[in-house]
Amino acid sequence: MTEQKRFIAVIGGSQASKEEVKLAEKVGRELAKQGATLVCGGLGGIMEAACRGAQSEGGVTIGILPGGSRQTANPYVQIPIVTNLGEARNVVVVKSAEAVIAIGGGYGTLSEIGHALRSGIPVVGLNTWSLSRNGQLDGSIIPAPNPIEAVDIALSLVTRANQA
Amino acid sequence: MTEQKRFIAVIGGSQASKEEVKLAEKVGRELAKQGATLVCGGLGGIMEAACRGAQSEGGVTIGILPGGSRQTANPYVQIPIVTNLGEARNVVVVKSAEAVIAIGGGYGTLSEIGHALRSGIPVVGLNTWSLSRNGQLDGSIIPAPNPIEAVDIALSLVTRANQA
Amino acid sequence: MTEQKRFIAVIGGSQASKEEVKLAEKVGRELAKQGATLVCGGLGGIMEAACRGAQSEGGVTIGILPGGSRQTANPYVQIPIVTNLGEARNVVVVKSAEAVIAIGGGYGTLSEIGHALRSGIPVVGLNTWSLSRNGQLDGSIIPAPNPIEAVDIALSLVTRANQA
Amino acid sequence: MTEQKRFIAVIGGSQASKEEVKLAEKVGRELAKQGATLVCGGLGGIMEAACRGAQSEGGVTIGILPGGSRQTANPYVQIPIVTNLGEARNVVVVKSAEAVIAIGGGYGTLSEIGHALRSGIPVVGLNTWSLSRNGQLDGSIIPAPNPIEAVDIALSLVTRANQA
Numbered sequence: 001m002t003e004q005k006r007f008i009a010v011i012g013g014s015q016a017s018k019e020e021v022k023l024a025e026k027v028g029r030e031l032a033k034q035g036a037t038l039v040c041g042g043l044g045g046i047m048e049a050a051c052r053g054a055q056s057e058g059g060v061t062i063g064i065l066p067g068g069s070r071q072t073a074n075p076y077v078q079i080p081i082v083t084n085l086g087e088a089r090n091v092v093v094v095k096s097a098e099a100v101i102a103i104g105g106g107y108g109t110l111s112e113i114g115h116a117l118r119s120g121i122p123v124v125g126l127n128t129w130s131l132s133r134n135g136q137l138d139g140s141i142i143p144a145p146n147p148i149e150a151v152d153i154a155l156s157l158v159t160r161a162n163q164a
Numbered sequence: 165m166t167e168q169k170r171f172i173a174v175i176g177g178s179q180a181s182k183e184e185v186k187l188a189e190k191v192g193r194e195l196a197k198q199g200a201t202l203v204c205g206g207l208g209g210i211m212e213a214a215c216r217g218a219q220s221e222g223g224v225t226i227g228i229l230p231g232g233s234r235q236t237a238n239p240y241v242q243i244p245i246v247t248n249l250g251e252a253r254n255v256v257v258v259k260s261a262e263a264v265i266a267i268g269g270g271y272g273t274l275s276e277i278g279h280a281l282r283s284g285i286p287v288v289g290l291n292t293w294s295l296s297r298n299g300q301l302d303g304s305i306i307p308a309p310n311p312i313e314a315v316d317i318a319l320s321l322v323t324r325a326n327q328a
Numbered sequence: 329m330t331e332q333k334r335f336i337a338v339i340g341g342s343q344a345s346k347e348e349v350k351l352a353e354k355v356g357r358e359l360a361k362q363g364a365t366l367v368c369g370g371l372g373g374i375m376e377a378a379c380r381g382a383q384s385e386g387g388v389t390i391g392i393l394p395g396g397s398r399q400t401a402n403p404y405v406q407i408p409i410v411t412n413l414g415e416a417r418n419v420v421v422v423k424s425a426e427a428v429i430a431i432g433g434g435y436g437t438l439s440e441i442g443h444a445l446r447s448g449i450p451v452v453g454l455n456t457w458s459l460s461r462n463g464q465l466d467g468s469i470i471p472a473p474n475p476i477e478a479v480d481i482a483l484s485l486v487t488r489a490n491q492a
Numbered sequence: 493m494t495e496q497k498r499f500i501a502v503i504g505g506s507q508a509s510k511e512e513v514k515l516a517e518k519v520g521r522e523l524a525k526q527g528a529t530l531v532c533g534g535l536g537g538i539m540e541a542a543c544r545g546a547q548s549e550g551g552v553t554i555g556i557l558p559g560g561s562r563q564t565a566n567p568y569v570q571i572p573i574v575t576n577l578g579e580a581r582n583v584v585v586v587k588s589a590e591a592v593i594a595i596g597g598g599y600g601t602l603s604e605i606g607h608a609l610r611s612g613i614p615v616v617g618l619n620t621w622s623l624s625r626n627g628q629l630d631g632s633i634i635p636a637p638n639p640i641e642a643v644d645i646a647l648s649l650v651t652r653a654n655q656a
Contacts, residue, residue, distance in 0.1 A: 081390075084423055088256075091413075131295060232587060245584065245588050246587040246588045248413075256577070435610035446600045
């Protein structure tokens, strides 16, 4: 392959607000426009919206499923990975990406943020968790003002990491 | 068995400050005194200190190891579980417990907190992460003022859950 | 998507004989010609040969890696899935496929055959294990006389399963 | 601890014949008599029989569960490890043992035999699979004539490995 694709994960809950769903769809669309492959957990909510956005722009979508059947993937997943690992598949979602965009999210998303940061994979956030320890804010989640910039930041961080 | 043992996980980094190591050792000791079985990730730092404390009071210690060899367990692990699953073993640590005590901790600990809360397993914190979303504090991590109370809170939460 | 892709796993050792490597390459090529997506463990030997064959015919190749880095994928893997799960990734390889073609293979391959048969995923064999219990041959691994027929059998079994 | 416990896994189906259940119970009893800790998959059939045997002689029993709840353990499991990893927990069962005794067994057991042999963990067999490749028998599964000798062989192989 002459040009290596970028793999970017979009993480967020299978239940999401309307606003977050819109953010996710825009992130998916922009990732596809910029030629990145979308990695996600393959289910509904944020994951489905991101896949729908990516597919509408001709992007490639990978869904790393917690259950044991490919039928559980949302209809916009082109490449279902069937793990049957339950929540342990969260590790596979983030490790299969070069950067992660977190949108909204509950405790499953929090676990993915932890796994990503633990592995040195950059995390860009839209309306997501903020972290502090002993009263001090931890700045590891890079906040983005909107979906387009979230994608720009994520892709620039991958490029920088690859040049280092 | 006439009486069911309680399984309580102690989570925290393999690198830890002196103060956190002392907290962990006291937590381990108190868990053993109250007849609980200690579950942890089996490595050094917080995990080793908690096991050392538990063993000093005759408690049972389980270490769920990320690597492929039982030789990687700290010397106070009596029951090494060898997973070779890397960070995905974090899921097994928290799911094997009825409550979790988080001490200090880095991003691996954060992932475990996420997995625990996602599974409805209560998390008691000593000098650990605090979480917020959209400027609002998330109160799911129950702060404890000291190791003894951390153990008391954890055990009372298990009892309450089992009576429900 | 108007037409659903078939996902077929090719399993076999990272060390393989010249003859087995040729078989794997032909299997990969034929899978691509018939429009199937190749799933494998992403490393060398049989896995690399199958990916090389598939890519030479424009096929899509997925490598589900045991380690923690995408750099460990063979150069013909287009979609690296980074699990860091060690041998537990074998489960993900077979579950992500609708049928499995086993070529040669050692004990890792044997574990994958077991996981596939356990999950009701058909296994076609080329020069691979044969199984018996209490002196009776177990016929679950369907022997194929050559790579082309291995692919034909695998694809026909998926079609039959989907029509049932 | 002055003396290191031996960890021996007993693997076999959750459905088993009466004869195999008797074998498993005797293996469990003998393991406990010889001071070994029993590791198993924690469910019914062979696993439950082995745990029942071990507990009747005061042995320690560990059940590494595929599901997400400790309630799924058989009543003779003293230490339930809750993985929610599905069949991937098979890897954890064998890796947590220093030797494996396979009794009867279906395809899940076959996968465990493959994982054990892949990791260099000796496998002793009672009425279990036999393997061949290209018409040649693979002698890696060591057949035992009865439960007592199965335990003797398993423990002697661990001792030998530790002295090497």
